[in-house]
Amino acid sequence: MFEVLVFVYENYWRGDACPEPEQLGRKLTAHGFEPDEIRDALQWLDGLTVATQGIQLTRHVDETTATVGLRGTGEAALPQAADSMRVYSATEQDHLGADCLGFISFLETANVLSPGLREIVVERAMAAPGDPVALDELKIIVLMVHWSTGIEPDALVLDELCDGREGRVAH
Template structure:
């Protein structure tokens, strides 16, 4: 499935250029991916599309006294405050593993993964195969979440997501 997602990211790097899922499935078949991989990727992408469409940030005009911004969803929900903490369920901890949760925490504390995108990353990682999800697979998921919002991560984040860290030499 992840090979299909990488292909989609590389060939339709502007999310709005990606064809509808049924047409995308035909194109992926023509490229030579296996039907089972294509189906898993299309189901996963459909979930990503639903999550991205359901999460829209509406930033109100600048408010005095630094009040938090609201999140525009089906309910009126407040955005995460600076002092809040994301607690992962046992199921999430087991499926994601310590390494991937540490990487999500790193991205979030670096300011490159806002809470609404983090939640989509966690949701899509929970829908991904693997127990636990590998760090390389999580990096693909993060790229796909950025892609679904029509955003490209900055160069340093992109380097961290795409670089093979196994070949790095510590100084």
């Protein structure tokens, strides 16, 4: 499934540029992906669309950073307090694993994931196969959430999400 998601990410510059599921399925079949992979990826993408549907992007700017937040269009969303903490359920901890939870925390600390985006990432990661989800797969999920919402991560974050750790030299 993740190979299909990478193909979609690389070939459609934004979520709204992606063709309808039926047409996308035909294109993926033409590129040689297996029917099961295509079905799983299309279901996952459908869930991503539902998760991000009706989300209005708002920009919160304070004196030190500019962060992107999400607000549902139908209800008032309260911003997360600076001293609040996300507690993961035992099921989430088991499915995501320590590496993924640590990476999500890193992305939040780096202001790459707002609390709203984090919740979408966690929800989509819970819908992904694997127990626990591999870190490289979580990175693809984060990219797909940004892709779907039209938020482009900065170059350094994009490098961290796209580049594997193999072959890296510590400085």
